[in-house]
Amino acid sequence: MALPTAKQEYAPDMDKPVMRIGAVAELLGVCVRMVRIYEERGLVQPERKNNQRLYSFNDVCWLARVRELINEEGYDIQEIARLISLPACWQLRNCPEELRVDCPVAESPGKQCWDVAQRQGRFSDCQTCQIYRIATERDT
DNA sequence: CTTCTTACA
C-alpha cells in the first residue's frame, strides 16, 4: 500500500476510519508506540470502535506531514501541538462577517483550517497563512 | 494474533 499524500480534490473516502494502528505505523515507518504518542500529544484524534483506534487516510497524511516537520524541518512535537491548538484562522485574523460568508473554514467550526480549505481550494488567502502552509506543504 | 492500558528503565 502506498503512503497517501495530501490531495487537491476532496475525496470522501479519505475521512473514513479504516486503518488500525498497526497498519498506520507500518505506512509511516514508525513503531506503534510512536503513533500512540502522537495521539497523547494531541496531534491526532483517531476514531474508536470498541476501544480500537481507527485512522482515516487523512489522519495518515497528516501524521506523515508531522514526521516531515519533525525529521526534516526542525519542529518538535510541542511546537506542532501548539500550532494545531490555535483557534481557527478567521478568529486569529479577526475576519469580518462579510468575508466569512464564502469561507469554507468558517463554515466548518471545529475543523482545522487546512483540513477544510485544502480540499475545497476556494480560500486563496490560505497561501499567506503560516498554519495552513506548514500543514499542507507537500509534494514540492 | 493484534490492540489496549499502564508501568518502567
Add this chain to the structure above:
DNA sequence: TGTAAGCA
C-alpha cells in the same frame, strides 16, 4: 522511546 505485563 522501547519494551513488558495482563487483558480483551
